[in-house]
Amino acid sequence: MSAARAAGPVVVALGGGHGLAATLRALRLMSDHLTAVVTVADDGGSSGRLRNELGVLPPGDLRMALSALCDDSEWGRTWSGLLQHRFTSAGGLDQHAVGNLLIVALWEQLGDTVAGLDWVGRLLNAQGRVLPMAAVPLAIEADVARLLPGPDGPVLTRRVVHGQSAVAVAQGTIEQIRIVPADPPACPEAIAAINDADWVVLGPGSWYTSVLPHLLVPELAAALHDTPARRCVTLNLSPEKDRETDGMSATAHLRVLHQHAPDLRVDAVIADPRAVEDVAPLEAAAAEMGARLLLRQVGTGDGTARHDPLRLAAAYRDVFDDFLGDVGTATR
Structure with missing residues (x-):
């Protein structure tokens, strides 16, 4: 495992959608060495239409990750907004995101998925790299x-x-x-990034459709188990109402992760105390995976279930520096 760099540790974040975007907005504040490894199973909306019509990877979650890595400058905000812009019409462009069309057009031009994403990242001056978790749609x-x-x-x-x-x-x-398919080809660059990381971050996000799928791609799962990097799991702020984890506690989220990857060792688990019903069983579930629990307020102060980038970045800093106690007591 490489040593922490002056510009921050080398971090790979896995997930998809809004959860991964929240992680990336926080991590970009503390490291210049970021790679997002993104799910490619979306089959709805603009992504699903492009996937079905053109046979490409669904670009939506990849677009959101790229948008989250745009810096907070006029250039970054402008391009981030453009990527997320959706057309409204009575025709075929209705609800297509500009970023989805841009990404797919580059894939067609270059004939290379990773190169196309890298070119979009260069256009945006993105503070990190975005990669698909598999080379084929899932x-x-x-x-x-x-x-x-x-x-x-x-x-x-x-x-x-x-x-x-x-x-x-x-x-x-x-x-x-x-x-x-059950044994799809993983993205080689994603495997290399995981092997070269100091930290790998899983979650938050839609647990069954954005977080757990990474553990089901055999080559990717093997890399996650074998990497010398340390591993951090970030739990959601609240159950997703009327969604796939409706009613699941924070402890249940962690136990489901353990069920799908019983041999995966985790070093730290981040949870917002407002989303934890009972700390003791959550600590026990974390310990079963080899992890210490870090309780930090990482949500916004307005009561909504959204992560605050600065608070989440501070929590990641505590984890990466081994300050996991309530008063910042070093554990290593």
Whole structure:
């Protein structure tokens, strides 16, 4: 593992969507050596339409990660806003994001997914690199259990839900997820980044459709298990209402992660105390994975379930510097 650089540690952040974007906005404040490894299973909205029509990786989560890495300058804010801009029309462009079209156009021009993303990053002056977790589009399947009324009382039913957008809103309890194909080729650059990292960060985000899929790509999972980097899990601020983790506690999130990767060692878990119902079982779940629990207020002060970049960056700094106690007591 490489030593921490003067411009910050080498960090790889894994996830997708708004959760990964929150992580990147925080990490860019403390390191110039960032790589985002992004899920490629989205099948809804603009991304799903482009994926189905052109056979490309879904670009939406990749676009959001690039946008999050734009710096807080006029240049960065302008390009970030442009990437996120969506058309409104009565035609085929309706709800397509400009950034999605730009990314896919570069893929067609260059014939190289990673090179296209690197060129977008150069255009934006992005403070880091964005990579897909797999070289082909993936689908997510979930086993979902649900209690339904029956003539003699509730009946437990199970069904298989196909597709990320369907899994995200499936009613019931997700018991297990899979990816299709089951053994896709991982992005080689993503594997190299994980092997060269000082820290790997998982979460926050949609647990079953943005965080856990990284542990289901065999080559990527092997790299996450074998890397000399240390590993940090960032828990969500609140359960996602009417979404895939509705009603799940912080402890349940961690236990589901452990269920899908029982041999994965984690060094630290970050949780906002407002999102923790009972600290003791969460500490125990973290310890089962080899981790120490860091309780820090990382959400905004307005009561919404959004991470504050400065607070989250401060929490990551404490983790990376081994200050995991309530009063900043070094643990190593």
